[in-house]
Amino acid sequence: MKRLTSILLSLLIVGSSVLGGCKNKNTSEGKTPESSAATSSVAAPTDKxxxxxxxxxxxxGMTAALQASQNGAKNVVIVEKMPQTGGNTVYATGGLNASETSVQKKLNVKDSNQSFIDETIAGGKKLNNPELVKTMVEGSAAAVDxxxxxxxxxxxxxxxxGMSVDRLHRPKGGAAVGPMIVKTLNENIEKENIPVLLNTTAKEIVLNDKNAIAGVKVADASGEYTIKCKAVVLAAGGFGANSDMVVKYAPNLKGFGTTNHKGATGDGIILAEKANAALVDMEKIQTHPTVEPSTSVMYTEGVRGDGGILVNKEGKRFINELETRDVVSAAILEQPEAISFLIFDQAVREKLSAIEKYINLKIIEEAETPEELAKKIGVDPAAFAETMKAYSQAAASGVDKDFGxxxxxxxxxxxKYxxxxxxxxxxxxxxxxxxxxVCEVLKADNAAIPGFFAAGEVTGGVHGGNRIGGNAMADIIVFGRIAANSACKYVEANGGYTEPSIVLEEAETPAVPEVKGNFKDGEYTGKGKGNNGDIEVKVTVKDSSIVSIQVTKHSETPxxxxxxxxNVINSIIKKQALKVDTVAGATNSSKGIMEAVNNALNQK
Incomplete structure (x- = not known):
């Protein structure tokens, strides 16, 4: 029987697996939130x-944990402060840049590691750490495999x-890369029985008297405790959702929106600094040029890569759309009202399935002719039609005289357009x-902190002054695996592996009503509005109580x-209530499920 990846520490029940993998549940002595709330005292958590x-x-983080387990380290645990895994990775849409790969060879695409290195450093304004770039590039083909x-x-x-070769590796049909990566990693972490402590915040990296790693102090709903360990892999992400921290290092970005998930607050960087780690490139913060202003939904770079263009409020192109993100962002800010429009046609839509999310969110205007589309977005129809005609001719000839x-x-x-x-x-x-x-965390004098490793956006130096789209995915997989390998070598040299000591639960049983319901027996269907579109459910009522809720259709973000x-379904069934608490980070999806159940049970 599969084990659930969470120790018996928290009072909260956090939901199911992300994308069907990595089931996580935090409890305290097997009590539900309701029964725990009625208890006047709870035993303090013990160290692990x-x-x-x-x-x-x-x-x-998930890459590092999985690679470590594959290496033979079975006493590995992931600490995650959010109620689900995935972080910013789940929002990634474009792909993973890699060179000299088996996929490129199969598709007859000629590429070289040196070209990838050169273009990454050029895109980073030659401010990258060249050794880190070389490491990422040379590990990218193996990351794809x-x-x-x-x-x-x-x-x-x-x-x-910023890339001159097709090296952005992505799922079939141009589907978003992030959800696929998260799903794949979660499923493998589930198979490897790697504990994932959700809703658990790292509070301090503990060093011993030799300034080597000794543990991590954490906190969850049951209190604070220490996980004693030989090595730490820090993979807590960046700080793009911490506006104060952003402004501290880049005052010119005050007031900007963000594409980051709400957990990207730089906690890991602060932890590392307190543990004597040095920081680099903190003022280098990238803006993504194509973000829908009212929703902060990011349009994947693949739309432009597959043929899309940008026009301003005058209906005119103003930039080579495949310039690096910093260049395109700066160009947009110089346009009237500091906005632009991402333009594509039916051909682009058909080869890039990631676009369907934007259609479902109703943030895309569509029309049968350029003139009609221009009217819908409020630009001059004649100017826009001329822009489209000129670009079509340029694409046919292969020569873009205007922007190269x-x-x-x-x-x-x-x-359609x-x-x-x-x-x-x-x-x-x-x-x-x-x-x-080798992902060792360094102090100001470049000496490594023994047992301390880091990977992903929490680190600096890889991307220099500007990150190339697709390089973040290469970064997290390549360096996540390297960090795991280095941590494993360190553990092997300092006492070796131990058997898993985290107590895990067996698979939990389905939710059952805890109170008597007041509904009419039968099976009902209903529909509610989620974050990305409609959510449809089938609700079964037996003996006046809701006993089953099945989501039959949705287009929410994996x-x-x-x-x-x-969590919402379990709460509805347990409480026999149509309004329950929403889940942090998934408020609109939570409300959509509740609305669908409510509509199902209140049909006239």
Whole structure:
């Protein structure tokens, strides 16, 4: 029987697996939140032990934990402060940049590691740590193979801004890469029985009298305790959602929106600094150029890479759309009202399935002709039609005389035509903890802190002054695996592996009513509005109580939605109430499920 990845520490029941993998449940002595709330005192949590503690359950953290387990380290635990895994990774849409890969070879795409290195450093304004770039690039092909080997899908190629070759590896049909990566990692972490402590915050990295790693102080609903360990892999992400921290290092970004998930607050960087780690490139913060202003939804770079263009309020192009993100962002800010419109046609939509999310969110205007589309977005129809005609001719000839764009995969002449309003928003923080090529965390004098390793957006130096789209995914997988390998070597050299000591629960039983309901027996269907579109449910009532709620259709974001489904449905069944608490980070999905159940049971 599969074990649930969480120790008996918290009073809260946090929901099911992310995307069907990595089931997590925090309890205290097997009590539900209701029974625990009625208890006047709860025993203080006791300290635990592990070989490796991974701080952060995003892409880098899960990669590190999984690789460590594959290496033979079975006493590994992930500490994640949010109620679900995934972090910013689940929002990634474009792909994973890699060179000299098996996929490129199969598709007859010629590439070289040196070209990838050169373009990454050029895109980073030559401010990157060249050794870290070389390490990332030389490990990128193996990263693609590893993801595919563990059940992922990086079988298709695209191109991101700043790259001259198709090296953006993505799922078939151009689907969003992040949800696929999160799903794949979670499923494998479930198989490996790696504990994931959700709603658990790392409070302090504990060093011994030799200034080497000794443990991590954490806190959950049951209180504070220490997980004693030999090594720590810090993978807590960046600080793009911490506006105060952003402004501290880059005052010019005050007032900017963000594409980051709410947990990207820089906690790991602060922890590391208190543990004597040096920081680098903290002022280097990237804005993504194509973000829908009212919702902060980011349009994947793949839309432009597959042929989309940008026009301003005058209906005119103003930039080579495949320039690096910083260049495109700056150009948009110079346009009237500091906004632009991302334009694409039916041909682009058909080869990039990630676009369907934007359609479902109703943030895209569509029309049968350029003139009609221009009227809908409020630009001059004649000017816009002329822009579309000129671009179509340029794409047909292969020569963009206006802006020198070399890759024009679509002539943008296939109805329907689409437009999405966009403006820059804070997207990626290039600065963070200083590391070397084996992911050791370094002090100001470049000496490594024994047993301390880091990977992902929490680190600095890889991307320099600007990150190339698709390089974050390469970063988290390549360095996540390296951090795991280094941590394992350290553990092996300092006493070796121990047997798993974290107590895990067996799979929990389905929710059952805790009070008597007052509903009419039968099966009902209903529909509610979620974050990305309609959520449809089938509700079964027996002996006046709701006994089953099944979601039959939805288009919510994988990696975020599943926790809402589990917790909201369980709460409705247990309490026999149509209004229950929403799940943090998935409020709209939670409300959509409640609305669907309510509509199902209140049909006239």
């Amino acid at each position: 032990e592990a070989d490796i503690v991974v701080i952060g359950g995003g892409g880098a 590893w993801i595919n080997q563990i059940g992922g899908d990086l079988s298709e190629l695209g191109r991101s801004g 764009r070399k890759e024009m995969k679509s002539k943008l002449d296939k109805p 689409y437009a999405g309003k966009c403006a820059p928003a804070i997207h990626h923080t290039m600065g963070g903890v200083k590391i070397n090529t 990696g975020i939605y599943e926790n809402a489904e589990k």
